[in-house]
Amino acid sequence: MYQSFDDPAGGGDHAARLTALRARLRNLSLDGFIVPRADAHQGEYVADADARLAWLTGFTGSAGFCILTHDRAGVFVDGRYRLQVRTQIDTGCFTPVDWPETRPSAWLQEALPEGGRIGFDPWLHTRAEIEAMEKGLAGSGIGLIGLDENPLDAVWSDRPARPIGPARAHDEDLAGECAHAKRHRLADMLVDAGQAAAFLSLPDSISWLLNIRGSDLPKNPVVQGFAILSDNGHVALFVDAAKFDDQLRARLGNEVTILPPDGLVAALGNLQGPVRLDPATAPEAAFRLIEAAGTRIARAPDPAVLPKARKNVAELSGMRAAHQRDGVAMVRLLAWLDTQDPAQLTEIDVVRRLEALRQEAGITDISFDTICGAGPNGAIVHYRVTHASNRRLAASDLLLIDSGGQYADGTTDITRTVALGTPPPEAIAPYTAVLRGMIALSRACFPKGVAGGHLDALARQFLWQQGLDYDHGTGHGVGAALCVHEGPARISRASDLPLEPGMILSNEPGYYRAGAFGIRIENLIVTTEVKAEPGRNMLGFETLTLCPIDRRLIDTNALSTEEIAWLDTYHARVRTELGPHLDPDSQNWLDRATTPLT
Incomplete structure (x- = not known):
């Protein structure tokens, strides 16, 4: 398999590692050190040789950093990892810090009120990052010291070799x-x-x-x-x-x-x-x-x-073809899942089945570790199932499956949340709000020059009306047979980059109730030009992802006529494009799953 279910590479005696690093800092006359998740390439995924944050702290999320002094060590994570970090780090040694609510400069000034020297590896931080921190530390007596050698590397005795995979x-x-x-x-x-x-x-x-x-x-x-x-x-x-x-x-x-x-x-x-x-x-x-x-x-x-980011005609053609094959794999999974007794399955069983179906569809790899969270595990935004965490499914669970494949001609990323039995009543309203937000963004029409930050609220508005929200961006850029998370375009309040034709983004609002369930619905969309009056340049989105959305979780009375029409039209397209490529049982399931709401 492409995915392993072993515990992430964050194990070890983290207390001893922290002690060794602090001793090294004393020898260098440093009062602290910054350990980022990033490598020298600032990528989301890092090679084992660059997994410094995981080695030191045990936290294996794709974003975050640690700042340590001689008596404190904070692990800074955003809203996606607030639950995960507490399950992975030794809170006797490390303290979770909510970021960006707590700025690194503010934390340092509290930790070192008399000032001090904080070391960092200049290869692992961007110029913008260092400038922002220096600005926040101005007048505090705390200086950032760029080091010629990384002190963590000096105490990491069993550091893996750098990768030399064939190009x-x-x-x-x-x-x-x-x-x-x-x-x-x-x-x-x-x-x-x-x-x-x-x-x-x-x-x-x-x-x-x-x-x-x-x-x-x-x-x-x-x-x-x-x-x-x-x-x-x-x-x-x-x-x-x-x-x-x-x-x-x-x-x-x-x-x-x-x-x-x-x-x-x-x-x-x-x-x-x-x-x-x-x-x-x-x-x-x-x-x-x-x-x-x-x-x-x-x-x-x-x-x-x-x-x-501006995909050309050939790249878009490849992405559409990849999404059709991926949609077939997803439909086959969901059709199979509906025939199973949930109590006889685990999260790992579902992940293995999906990967096997994607291999039949021609993947060269998965595009990220599949997030398959049942019940309360679905509330962990970037949950990764392991043999230790593997949960047996139950008819009362929601199952959140966020996954994707790497194909020779394209990259996919899709999330579906499904009911394994009778849906929990308390999930219906937030699921419907998430769906309405996803539809609103899918239907958006906007002038050229509008940025993702302007559109983010479209996906959140119905959750906000219920006093709900989610702690991640609504959408990220996606590469064409490249990285599933690609800059610079995104749909987020933090983004001021205007969207342009050819940019592919995810559309993935969600809602997460800790200890109960998680909800996320995700399609990939591509920015396109749309008709407008003379003198106006207007843009909209074409949906690339092809897979039914679970109708059993929808409060249809809460949907507008336009929203119902969008969903029925989308399901008709899914049925038309995928049906001819399915076996009879899966095709029959698809026909039922895409029955019009009206």
Whole structure:
């Protein structure tokens, strides 16, 4: 299987590790240290060699950080992980901290009222992150000290080796543009901006630019490395050469030079400026090396992130095809589930069945660890079932299944919440509110220039009317046969980036009642142009995901005529597009599951 049910790699004697790290800090005359979840590439998923936060604290969520002093250690997590963190860390050593409600600078000033020296690894933090913290610490007597060596690495005696997964070519027919054209298109952007080069640290940007895919990280088909794009279209790629065979090297061509990773420091110091660096994604260390050489820096976004987010015709075609195959797998799962006695199944049984069906549909990997939470486990937003947590299903449970697949031509991400028996009455109203919010966002029509932050309330409005909400964004960007979480577009109050045609996002409002159940309904949507009066540029969304929504949990009396029409139309499309690809039993189930509400 692609998914393991072993306990996450956060085990060990965390108290002893914390003691060893504190001793190291004393030797360095430091009063504290910051341990981020991120690696040098600022990715959501990190290799085992970079899982410093999990190694130190036991917390394995995809976002968070620890700040420790000699007598305190706070693990900062957002609303997605408030339940999870308390089950994973030793609260005798570490204290959960609600973030961003509590700012790191405020926590540090309380912990060190007399001031102090806080160390950090400049390769693991962005320039924007360090600047924000320095601004918050101004006048406190607390200084941030960039270190040449990471003190945690010095006490991590059994640290795993770095990954060297093989790279492969991504078919140009699926990419819709050859790598040569991409490189020169971005190089022209640099020339127009008066920039001599751009430093790329995001593996998905590099993989998209060069039309390559990799296997350094599970579930994310990227090649980990760094790159420097010159204004003439040449790319210096700093990566372990063992990842590339001769055929792939030849395909990259003479304008892509593969260099050893340990040559990056010298290369950054020798660049001629201005050099484009993204303060939101590039490591602080890169800024320091270029500044130390006296080279001018142009602060600007990674030049690949927006072109990558605007999916072209070929990428959208591949995504639609992948979602059709994925929809078949999901329907087969739900049809099978409805024939089973819940008491004879566990969460792991469901995950295994879904993965097997996706393998029959042609996945190359899953796009993230399946979240399959029954009853109270569904209230843990990023729940990952293990042998220890595995829950047997019950007819009184709601089952939340959030999952996705990596296909050669596309990436999927879908959530369905289903009733395993008679739905709990208390779940009907919030489920219906979540559905209405999902429909409202699906039906949205808005002027060009509107950002995800403007649309977020559409998905929450019906929950708000009941005094309810959820502590995660409504939608994230999704890559085309790349990372399931992709920047920079998202639907969140924190986003001010205007949406553009071709951007693919998730639409996933939810509601979570601790100790009882979780509800989330998620489709992927792509931003499209829609008809408007002359002189107006209007946008809307096309839904990519194809799978029925559980009608048993809907209070139909709460739906408007327009909402019922949307759901009936969506279900008719699901039935039409998936039905011909299903076995008779699954097709019969689909016909029943998509019966019109009206």
